[in-house]
Amino acid sequence: MIHDSLIRERLVTGDKTAADVTRDISRPILNQPSSAWKIGFTLSLIFLGIFGVSLFWTVWTGIGVWNINKSVMWGWDITNFVFWVGIGHAGTLISAVLLLFRQKWRMSINRSAEAMTIFAVVCAAMFPVFHMGRVWVGYWALPLPNSFGSLWVNFNSPLLWDVFAISTYFSVSLLFWYIGMIPDIATIRDKVKTKTAKFWYNFFSMGWTGSTRSWARYELVSLILAGISTPLVLSVHTIVSADFATSVIPGWHTTIFPPYFVAGAIFSGFGMVATLLVVARKVMNYENYITIGHLEAMTKIIMVTGTLVGIAYLTEFFIAWYSINEYEQYAFINRATGPYWWAYWSMMSCNLLAPQVFWFKWARTTPWFIFTMSIVVNVGMWFERFVIIVTSLHRDYLPSSWVMYSGSLTEVGLFLGTFGIFFTCFFLFAKFLPVINMSEVKTILRNRE
Amino acid sequence: MGHGHHIEIKQETFLMPSKAKRFTMIMMILGVVLSGIGIATMDRTGTSHNTDNSHSPAKEVTTTESTHEHSVATAAESHDTVNTAGNAEGTHAEAAHAEGTHTEAAHDEGTHAEAAHAEGTHAEAAHAEGTHAEAAHAEGTHAEAAHAEGTHIEGAHDDAHAEHANVDNEDFGPRIEYHAIQKPWTTEIWSNLLVAGYFFTMISLCALFWYTIQYAANAGWSVTIKRVPEAMFTFIPVAFVVVLIALAFGKDDIYHWAHYEHLGLKPGDVGYDAILAGKSAFLNTKMLFIFPTVLIVLWYFFGTRLRALSLKEDNGAKGDVTYFKKSIRFSAAFLVTFGFLISVLAWLFMMSVDAHWYSTIFGVYNFATHWVSSIAFIAVFVIYLKSQGHLALVNKEHQHDLGKFMFAFTVFWAYIWLFQYLLIWYAHIPEEMMYYQIRYENYKSFFLGNFILNFAIPFLFLLMRKAKRSKWVFPVIGSIMIVGHYFDVWFMIMPGIFGPGASIGLFDIGVFLFFAGLFIYWTLNQLQKRGLVAMNHPFIEESVYHDTGI
Numbered sequence: 001m002i003h004d005s006l007i008r009e010r011l012v013t014g015d016k017t018a019a020d021v022t023r024d025i026s027r028p029i030l031n032q033p034s035s036a037w038k039i040g041f042t043l044s045l046i047f048l049g050i051f052g053v054s055l056f057w058t059v060w061t062g063i064g065v066w067n068i069n070k071s072v073m074w075g076w077d078i079t080n081f082v083f084w085v086g087i088g089h090a091g092t093l094i095s096a097v098l099l100l101f102r103q104k105w106r107m108s109i110n111r112s113a114e115a116m117t118i119f120a121v122v123c124a125a126m127f128p129v130f131h132m133g134r135v136w137v138g139y140w141a142l143p144l145p146n147s148f149g150s151l152w153v154n155f156n157s158p159l160l161w162d163v164f165a166i167s168t169y170f171s172v173s174l175l176f177w178y179i180g181m182i183p184d185i186a187t188i189r190d191k192v193k194t195k196t197a198k199f200w201y202n203f204f205s206m207g208w209t210g211s212t213r214s215w216a217r218y219e220l221v222s223l224i225l226a227g228i229s230t231p232l233v234l235s236v237h238t239i240v241s242a243d244f245a246t247s248v249i250p251g252w253h254t255t256i257f258p259p260y261f262v263a264g265a266i267f268s269g270f271g272m273v274a275t276l277l278v279v280a281r282k283v284m285n286y287e288n289y290i291t292i293g294h295l296e297a298m299t300k301i302i303m304v305t306g307t308l309v310g311i312a313y314l315t316e317f318f319i320a321w322y323s324i325n326e327y328e329q330y331a332f333i334n335r336a337t338g339p340y341w342w343a344y345w346s347m348m349s350c351n352l353l354a355p356q357v358f359w360f361k362w363a364r365t366t367p368w369f370i371f372t373m374s375i376v377v378n379v380g381m382w383f384e385r386f387v388i389i390v391t392s393l394h395r396d397y398l399p400s401s402w403v404m405y406s407g408s409l410t411e412v413g414l415f416l417g418t419f420g421i422f423f424t425c426f427f428l429f430a431k432f433l434p435v436i437n438m439s440e441v442k443t444i445l446r447n448r449e
Numbered sequence: 450m451g452h453g454h455h456i457e458i459k460q461e462t463f464l465m466p467s468k469a470k471r472f473t474m475i476m477m478i479l480g481v482v483l484s485g486i487g488i489a490t491m492d493r494t495g496t497s498h499n500t501d502n503s504h505s506p507a508k509e510v511t512t513t514e515s516t517h518e519h520s521v522a523t524a525a526e527s528h529d530t531v532n533t534a535g536n537a538e539g540t541h542a543e544a545a546h547a548e549g550t551h552t553e554a555a556h557d558e559g560t561h562a563e564a565a566h567a568e569g570t571h572a573e574a575a576h577a578e579g580t581h582a583e584a585a586h587a588e589g590t591h592a593e594a595a596h597a598e599g600t601h602i603e604g605a606h607d608d609a610h611a612e613h614a615n616v617d618n619e620d621f622g623p624r625i626e627y628h629a630i631q632k633p634w635t636t637e638i639w640s641n642l643l644v645a646g647y648f649f650t651m652i653s654l655c656a657l658f659w660y661t662i663q664y665a666a667n668a669g670w671s672v673t674i675k676r677v678p679e680a681m682f683t684f685i686p687v688a689f690v691v692v693l694i695a696l697a698f699g700k701d702d703i704y705h706w707a708h709y710e711h712l713g714l715k716p717g718d719v720g721y722d723a724i725l726a727g728k729s730a731f732l733n734t735k736m737l738f739i740f741p742t743v744l745i746v747l748w749y750f751f752g753t754r755l756r757a758l759s760l761k762e763d764n765g766a767k768g769d770v771t772y773f774k775k776s777i778r779f780s781a782a783f784l785v786t787f788g789f790l791i792s793v794l795a796w797l798f799m800m801s802v803d804a805h806w807y808s809t810i811f812g813v814y815n816f817a818t819h820w821v822s823s824i825a826f827i828a829v830f831v832i833y834l835k836s837q838g839h840l841a842l843v844n845k846e847h848q849h850d851l852g853k854f855m856f857a858f859t860v861f862w863a864y865i866w867l868f869q870y871l872l873i874w875y876a877h878i879p880e881e882m883m884y885y886q887i888r889y890e891n892y893k894s895f896f897l898g899n900f901i902l903n904f905a906i907p908f909l910f911l912l913m914r915k916a917k918r919s920k921w922v923f924p925v926i927g928s929i930m931i932v933g934h935y936f937d938v939w940f941m942i943m944p945g946i947f948g949p950g951a952s953i954g955l956f957d958i959g960v961f962l963f964f965a966g967l968f969i970y971w972t973l974n975q976l977q978k979r980g981l982v983a984m985n986h987p988f989i990e991e992s993v994y995h996d997t998g999i
Contacts, residue, residue: 005669005987007770100853102670234864246875253876256809258868311788312809319809322796324727325880 011105011444014288018442021289025434025441026188028284033431036283041431044423051417054410055130063133065410072393072405077127078243079385080415083268084124084422085166085240086261086381088173089233090269091117095176096229099222105297107440108289112280113273114177115435119425120272121170123418128162130414158242165239169232176225182208183218183439234258237265244388250331251392254319260312264381267305267351271377274298276426278371280435289436296364302377303358309384310352327397335391339404343387350380456842456993460763460980463839465973473970480963487956493634632702632947639699640946641957644939645964646691647798648819650745652968653688655816655823656681657752658787661780664773669991670850673842675983677830679759680975681823682752684968689745691964692798696737703946706732706804724805732801741794744786751783763984773987791816799938802945806884810869815941817865818903821858822934825927828855830972832923839981845918846995852917859911859930863904888940891949895940902933935961 016024028034033041058065068075091113098106129138140150141163153160186208189201208214241261244252274295281290320332335344354376357363363373395402407415429435656678663671700707706725710733714721725732755776762772792812800811808814828851834840835848873881888896907926916922936953943951983989 005991006768007773007987008667231860238864238868242872245872248876248878253872253878254809255811255869255872256813257872259810259813259865307785307788314789315792315809315812319807322728322731323807324724 009291009293010446011108011291011293012289012441012446013291016288016445018445021438021442021445022187022191024286024289025184025436025438026191028430029188029432029434030191034283037427037431040423041427044420044427047417047420048424049420050413051420054413054417055126057410058130058414059135063131065408067405067408067411069403069405071396071401071403072390074389074393075405076386076407076411076415077131079382079389080418081124081127082240082385082389083382084120084127084418086237086265086268086385087272087378088117088120088124088169088269089237089262089265090273091115091120092169092173092229092233093266093269094273095180096226097233099226100230104444105294107444108286108291108436109273109277109294109298110440111177111180111433111437112276112429112435113269114173114180115426115429115433116272116276116422117173117269118170118177119422119429121166121173122425123421125166125170126414126418126421128159158239158246161239162243165236169236172225172229172232176222176229178204179218179221179225180437181433182206183210183215184434184437186210187438188434233266234262237261244392249392249396250320250325250327251335251388254316256312256315260309260316263305263308263312264351264384267302267309267355268377268381270298270302270305271374271381274302274370274374275378278367278374280430282367284430284435286436289441292365292367295367295370299358299364299370299373302373303355306351306355306377310348313348313352330395331392334395335387338391338395340387340391340394343383344391347380347383347387350376351384354380458842458982458984458989458993460982460984461839461841463834463837463973463976463981465977466837469833469973470970473966473973476966476969477963480959480961480966482959483955483962484959487954487959488638491634491637491956636699636702636946637954637956639695640703640942641939641960642691642695643699643703643798644935644942645960646688646693646695647794648822648935648938649688649964649968650685650692651794651815651819652823652826653682653684654745654748654787654791655820656827657685657748657755657783658820659823659827661751661755661783661787664777664780665784667988669988670847670995672983672986672988672992673840674827674831674847674851675759675986676976676979676981677827677834677972678823679756680972680978681826681830681968682756683975684971685745685749685752687967687971688964689742693738693742700734700737703942704732704737704801704804706801707734707737709804710734728804732797732804737797741797744790744794747786748783751779751786755779755783759983759986760979762986763980765985767985768987769985770987799941802942803884805880808869808873808881808884810865814865814869815938817858817862818934818937821855821862821903822931824851824854824858825923825930825934826968826972827851828923829927829931830976832920832927834976834981836920842982842993844995847992848923849914849917852911852923855907855923855927855930856911856917859904859907862934863900863908866900866904884945887944887949892940892944892951895936899933899937899940902929903937906933931965932961935965 012021014020028037066075066077068077091110094106094113095110098110129135132138132141137149139148141153141160142150143153143155144150146152182205185201186205189198189205192198192201238258238261241257245254245257247253277290277298278295281287317332317336320328323329335341354373357373363369390405394405659678660671660675660682662668663675696703701711702708706728709722709725710729712720714726716723716726758772758776758779762769762776765772792815795812795815799815800807828848831840831843831848831851835843870885873885907930910916910922910926916926939953939957986992
């Protein structure tokens with residue numbers, strides 16, 4: 001019996017049946033790749049190549065090829081790190097928090113958003129790892145006995161909390177993503193023709209039979225993992241914010257950082273989900289699954305979280321004035337009017353002002369416009385991290401060490417290169433795995449009989 | 450949920466049972482009696498919270514803070530003050546201040562009144578030489594400079610000297626732990642009324658926030674319980690008037706900055722406080738009254754409009770969504786203004802008690818504490834109505850959802866609470882630490898009790914599915930949370946007003962009981978005024994069957 005209100009929009013349009021779902025969603029996997037896919041994948045590989053070259057240069061020569069210096073000791077690297085970690089958050093929010101909230105619109109987008117989370121975390125991890133310099137002893141960041149050559153780690157350091165927070169986040173997200181995919185992998189297993197494909201899909205479906213007992217366990221595990229992931233949505237970016245906020249640097253040390261970073265992460269994550277899905281639904285012909293209604297819901301989340309972030313900006317600014325602490329005040333005035341004013345105002349306009357267009361129905365329901373806005377959001381959030389990191393560092397307490405900083409070619413290359421990692425992974429995912437959760441979407445079809 | 454059967458949706462009316470009337474009356478009467486006894490037994494000589502000081506006939510300690518531009522010479526010259534060091538042992542120094550006020554304290558054994566400290570340096574000047582007068586009257590520019598800077602006040606504390614001297618480093622700006630000016634005994638009355646008024650204003654406002662987010666998020670499940678927060682919200686004017694009364698009579702004693710405002714000091718004057726002067730564009734009497742009043746009036750207007758719309762919807766036609774759509778617009782307008790401006794109330798009413806202190810998360814922290822208490826109140830009301838045979842359309846699923854909400858925002862509160870503390874503790878910047886210094890050093894049991902009451906207990910109980918669906922857990926845990934969060938608000942300001950000596954007395958308890966009783970009575974009374982079921986709400990069926998869209 002269906003009791004939903006008449007004013008609810010259908011989550012799957014086009015009067016799809018269960019068979020249609022399977023057919024539509026397994027099509028890219030069973031068919032030869034389309035030319036759009038080939039072009040996209042090639043481009044991604046080029047960027048991946050840029051990453052390889054930049055990384056080689058960094059490791060071979062040393063961190064000196066970056067422009068960071070004694071005042072601005074964190075630059076593009078940590079900006080990119082926070083940028084990518086933030087992007088991951090939408091996946092967890094969609095798959096975990098929206099599951100707990102029984103939001104069924106999550107079902108068509110959770111798979112790709114979770115995939116995005118995992119790839120984004122991989123991109124993020126590159127930066128702190130290679131910033132260590134001697135990356136071959138990177139395992140010293142783990143609490144290993146001293147006989148391994150390391151020294152016992154400092155548990156008081158938020159940087160170590162990061163190691164734990166992000167590795168936990170990565171493993172739980174991966175597990176959640178993978179377990180959610182098992183029934184669908186089994187569906188693909190039953191459809192593929194070649195022997196190799198059969199072997200691998202069989203292997204990864206873990207002998208899924210679709211029995212009632214399997215389903216019961218599957219749902220239980222999903223719920224438990226959602227319960228575990230939900231605090232992770234908060235904890236990961238909270239810990240990232242603690243990297244800054246535990247310090248005594250004006251502009252970094254402010255108590256609103258944890259919730260503000262979390263809101264910003266969800267904001268940027270949804271920005272990236274919108275970027276990907278607006279394109280994917282068009283190219284892959286999934287407009288009946290990822291409907292305008294889905295896009296509208298996402299734009300609303302973008303607007304809310306963007307506004308929350310904006311409230312945090314204004315709060316920080318106000319309290320900096322209110323503190324009557326000249327260092328605090330200067331940090332913020334310098335952000336807005338100092339040499340990096342353009343970064344600050346890019347951040348303000350992209351994150352607080354721009355999303356306000358989503359008050360208009362037209363803006364929320366026009367795909368190309370949403371795509372444009374999602375890019376604006378991504379740019380804005382990159383600038384936010386740049387502003388926080390660089391403007392707070394470049395003029396510290398000692399005017400003699402005031403400097404300017406801009407990324408070197410290698411740093412820019414590394415950043416662009418991570419898009420190569422991200423999109424290469426995403427294209428492979430779109431080719432070999434079902435980008436929409438078939439089994440879940442089948443439960444919300446009108447045409448179920 | 451697989452409800453195959455049909456549930457008839459019909460209107461219900463609620464009549465407050467005489468038992469409920471009696472119960473709330475008893476709460477109010479008990480509240481009045483307790484606070485009456487509290488007032489009658491209050492010490493009328495001064496800061497009555499500070500029991501240790503009860504023997505001091507007259508005390509006046511005024512603080513001066515370091516201002517970076519404070520002239521050393523002025524400070525030193527201004528020491529034409531009288532020091533009476535009644536304590537022969539010389540362990541408790543009274544030092545007079547740059548402001549030129551008198552410090553007189555008759556010291557009995559065991560009454561350690563006030564000691565105005567210069568950070569460390571003063572201790573040397575005054576203590577080491579053992580002659581306070583010397584320190585105070587010394588001509589010149591050395592030890593007294595430090596004295597005038599960052600004068601630090603401890604009251605009622607034996608070992609406060611030593612402890613604080615260690616904690617406070619000389620090199621960091623201002624540190625005033627509390628505004629230890631002589632307070633009239635009525636301060637306790639006004640500060641408690643402020644806590645009660647503010648708490649219940651915010652609870653009612655959060656009730657409005659509750660149902661506006663349901664509209665904004667297109668939530669279906671909550672429609673059957675919507676009337677409860679709708680009734681709760683109407684308490685706003687009552688509670689806010691209490692705030693205004695408390696401020697009108699008590700603001701000079703509650704807020705250091707309000708008292709300072711009267712002094713009308715100019716830069717260079719003795720006792721001039723650059724920090725308070727700098728904040729005066731925000732921390733001033735006009736702002737204190739006008740800005741919050743405008744906000745509350747605006748929000749109350751949104752709330753009444755929404756209530757009117759929902760009544761029209763009840764009486765309208767089934768399937769008519771015009772009122773629903775209008776409600777979404779009003780909700781969005783409310784939410785935007787609420788989001789941007791709610792922190793201002795917390796800054797003005799609560800944070801400015803510790804006038805030199807600041808924390809960017811403070812507004813969020815205030816929201817968290819009130820929001821979760823408001824949800825607890827909703828849950829308790831729903832259970833109560835259910836137990837009286839009302840809300841036939843509400844089932845265990847709705848209750849379970851409310852339990853999840855309580856659980857989630859209990860964790861949220863703890864998250865915000867923890868991180869405000871953790872970040873300040875970690876960075877250990879003196880001007881931020883002072884807020885926690887006094888709360889942790891002097892109120893350890895309150896400090897930890899706050900966390901146990903508001904996090905540990907509700908967390909452990911509400912974690913269980915069974916508990917969220919049980920009949921008795923909500924009333925018990927909900928009450929603990931409401932009392933706990935009221936206490937949280939109390940604890941936000943009392944140490945700032947009374948220093949280390951604040952305690953919970955009969956008056957404090959009486960005020961809470963009275964207003965809680967009044968709030969419950971008011972809400973139940975409002976619930977009588979209209980049907981309990983939002984009849985033509987487009988999501989009513991979804992809510993009844995607890996099944997959301999496809």
